[in-house]
Amino acid sequence: MRARRGISxxxxxxxxxxxxxIGAMAYLMSIGAGAGSLSVATLGSPSPVIATNPxxxxxxxxxSAVSSPSASNPEVTYTVERSGNAGSSWSPANSTxxxxxxxxxxxxxxxxxxxxxxxxxxxxxxxxWTSAGVSNSINVVVAVATKLVFTTxxxxxxxxxxxxxxxxxxxxxxxxPITAGSTTVNLSSTSGAGIFRDTGDTLNITSVTIAxxxxxxxxxYKDTVAGTPTITAAASGLTSAMQQETVSPAAAASxxxxxxxxxxxxxxxxxxxxxAKDSFGNTATGYSxxxxxxxxxxxxxxxxxxxxxxxxxxxxxxxxxxxxxxxxGIATVTGSTNGVMKLYKVExxxxxxxxxxxxxxxxxxxxxxxxxxxxxxxxxAAVGTQTSGxxxxxxxxxxxxFGNTATGYTxxxxxxxxxxxxxxxxxKPTVTxxxxxxxxxxxxxxxxxxxxxxxxxxxxxxxxxxxKAExxxxxxxxxxxxxxxxxxxxxxSAGTASKLAWTQVTVSNGTLSTxxxxxxxxxxxxxxxxxxxxxxxxxxxxxxxTNLGTGHxxxxxxxxxxxGSGGAFTAPTAGTSVTLTIAGTGAADSTATxxxxxxxxxxxxxxxxxxxxxxxxxxxxxxTVTK
Numbered sequence: 001m002r003a004r005r006g007i008s009x010x011x012x013x014x015x016x017x018x019x020x021x022i023g024a025m026a027y028l029m030s031i032g033a034g035a036g037s038l039s040v041a042t043l044g045s046p047s048p049v050i051a052t053n054p055x056x057x058x059x060x061x062x063x064s065a066v067s068s069p070s071a072s073n074p075e076v077t078y079t080v081e082r083s084g085n086a087g088s089s090w091s092p093a094n095s096t097x098x099x100x101x102x103x104x105x106x107x108x109x110x111x112x113x114x115x116x117x118x119x120x121x122x123x124x125x126x127x128x129w130t131s132a133g134v135s136n137s138i139n140v141v142v143a144v145a146t147k148l149v150f151t152t153x154x155x156x157x158x159x160x161x162x163x164x165x166x167x168x169x170x171x172x173x174x175x176x177p178i179t180a181g182s183t184t185v186n187l188s189s190t191s192g193a194g195i196f197r198d199t200g201d202t203l204n205i206t207s208v209t210i211a212x213x214x215x216x217x218x219x220x221y222k223d224t225v226a227g228t229p230t231i232t233a234a235a236s237g238l239t240s241a242m243q244q245e246t247v248s249p250a251a252a253a254s255x256x257x258x259x260x261x262x263x264x265x266x267x268x269x270x271x272x273x274x275x276a277k278d279s280f281g282n283t284a285t286g287y288s289x290x291x292x293x294x295x296x297x298x299x300x301x302x303x304x305x306x307x308x309x310x311x312x313x314x315x316x317x318x319x320x321x322x323x324x325x326x327x328x329g330i331a332t333v334t335g336s337t338n339g340v341m342k343l344y345k346v347e348x349x350x351x352x353x354x355x356x357x358x359x360x361x362x363x364x365x366x367x368x369x370x371x372x373x374x375x376x377x378x379x380x381a382a383v384g385t386q387t388s389g390x391x392x393x394x395x396x397x398x399x400x401x402f403g404n405t406a407t408g409y410t411x412x413x414x415x416x417x418x419x420x421x422x423x424x425x426x427x428k429p430t431v432t433x434x435x436x437x438x439x440x441x442x443x444x445x446x447x448x449x450x451x452x453x454x455x456x457x458x459x460x461x462x463x464x465x466x467x468k469a470e471x472x473x474x475x476x477x478x479x480x481x482x483x484x485x486x487x488x489x490x491x492x493s494a495g496t497a498s499k500l501a502w503t504q505v506t507v508s509n510g511t512l513s514t515x516x517x518x519x520x521x522x523x524x525x526x527x528x529x530x531x532x533x534x535x536x537x538x539x540x541x542x543x544x545x546t547n548l549g550t551g552h553x554x555x556x557x558x559x560x561x562x563x564g565s566g567g568a569f570t571a572p573t574a575g576t577s578v579t580l581t582i583a584g585t586g587a588a589d590s591t592a593t594x595x596x597x598x599x600x601x602x603x604x605x606x607x608x609x610x611x612x613x614x615x616x617x618x619x620x621x622x623x624t625v626t627k
Contacts, residue, residue, distance in 0.1 A: 044131060064133075066124040168219075226283070252276035255360045310337070313337040386466065386492055429468070500535055505520065555579050558606060
């Protein structure tokens with residue numbers, strides 16, 4: 001019987017043959033009964049084992065690969081041990097030499113904990129078989145970790161977005177990785193909004209641990225504040241690692257408004273700055289170029305609408321879309337373009353701005369508009385229709401150019417009123433001054449203002465009395481500002497009928513007294529001169545009343561003898577007296593005129609009187625004509 005790479009055995013049971021060559025073991029590969037061929041394989045040695053010291057504190061162990069005795073089942077593994085006392089005792093190596101190594105591994109690194117001379121034993125394992133090789137002796141000076149170093153590049157991320165993985169490594173002074181021992185690394189950031197996360201993004205962390213047998217630990221970073229925060233990895237006894245990250249703003253989520261002044265004067269230019277913000281409050285630098293914005297929140301006054309200038313300087317009314325240009329998330333004024341706001345109504349306005357998607361809702365710009373200087377006066381009256389001689393309280397308000405009350409117009413002001421005529425009896429229209437004295441229209445007087453407005457107090461500071469029945473357009477001025485273009489219209493009606501008066505008087509010669517009303521004198525009428533007039537029923541100021549009703553007559557008579565006699569009436573009838581009827585509707589004038597003719601010859605004066613003949617009795621009217 002012939003065997004290849006073996007021996008020839010005849011047996012009824014399996015037999016095992018051990019070959020005693022150093023570093024090798026033989027294994028019976030065939031089992032059976034009777035005569036046959038027995039094949040025996042050996043487990044080779046990993047020798048030579050070579051130990052080197054490539055860097056401080058590190059032993060590099062390399063060995064020869066050992067083939068599996070079973071070519072179809074590569075089951076060889078390796079273990080590496082270290083001895084510091086020439087082989088009298090052994091302990092497992094660490095670092096990459098730790099544990100059971102695969103058949104494909106033929107080198108590893110060990111980091112002894114102390115300085116010394118070391119040899120290494122590599123044992124190959126195949127099933128229950130082992131085969132070992134021992135290295136040369138090397139001297140290892142243990143490397144000590146002195147610093148932490150970031151081995152990943154600085155991160156660039158977006159606010160609110162988690163960074164990529166950041167790795168920190170402990171190293172020796174020679175920058176060699178140190179795997180011995182466990183190190184707790186504390187993490188911090190110069191940004192108060194920065195947080196650290198584990199690599200699985202499951203929880204916030206403040207530290208990581210570099211475990212024994214490895215030199216690194218990893219984490220991730222998130223920040224909501226745009227900028228360049230510096231993160232620090234620190235451990236007791238080690239120089240800290242520091243790295244500057246870059247956090248970019250997120251997309252624009254809102255707009256904010258600021259103004260040069262939050263207390264502008266009405267009509268004054270007020271420069272706005274519009275800023276786009278991301279959801280974390282960072283300036284959204286990607287919001288750039290022309291944007292269509294609409295402003296709101298302020299009121300018009302009269303025809304003056306609040307405006308903001310667009311990118312080319314056109315003043316655009318609030319509520320109307322306009323183009324504003326942004327650069328890196330911010331719109332600023334240039335000259336008179338791109339955001340010059342003008343508000344006209346005195347108010348506290350809450351200014352809004354939006355582009356149709358984002359706005360400053362919830363963060364409106366509060367602006368308190370102050371009035372400008374007084375540029376005009378406005379008058380209002382307690383009533384717009386009054387009776388002759390009745391009191392009518394005035395309120396005078398100083399206005400700025402846009403119609404706001406000019407609150408700075410305060411204290412005593414010298415005003416002059418006008419626009420109303422004297423009554424027929426010559427009584428002048430008046431307004432009481434601050435102390436209650438009635439001052440004629442056309443004469444300056446003192447009126448007191450408080451915060452741009454005057455008001456009546458009792459009978460003081462603006463009580464107006466008008467006497468002529470008319471529609472008067474009342475004016476007021478301080479010499480600089482006035483109510484031109486906005487006069488106060490007041491309709492004055494006649495008072496209660498109380499007097500008879502001469503009206504529509506004409507004379508052939510002479511000069512009439514002024515007024516010629518309740519009493520009248522014609523001086524220089526000459527011989528046979530004539531005095532023609534009507535008799536009217538008037539109020540106390542001489543305004544002719546209206547719609548008196550029927551049944552009212554008057555007699556105009558001259559003495560038949562004695563002083564004042566001598567003349568006579570020629571119309572409507574001849575004699576020393578005439579009777580006239582007062583119209584019952586419309587103006588209470590006599591329906592006919594009368595004519596009195598002076599005497600001839602040597603005389604001085606003639607007299608005549610109008611008195612009530614029937615109906616309500618009114619005060620008489622008298623007249624005298626002189627030669």
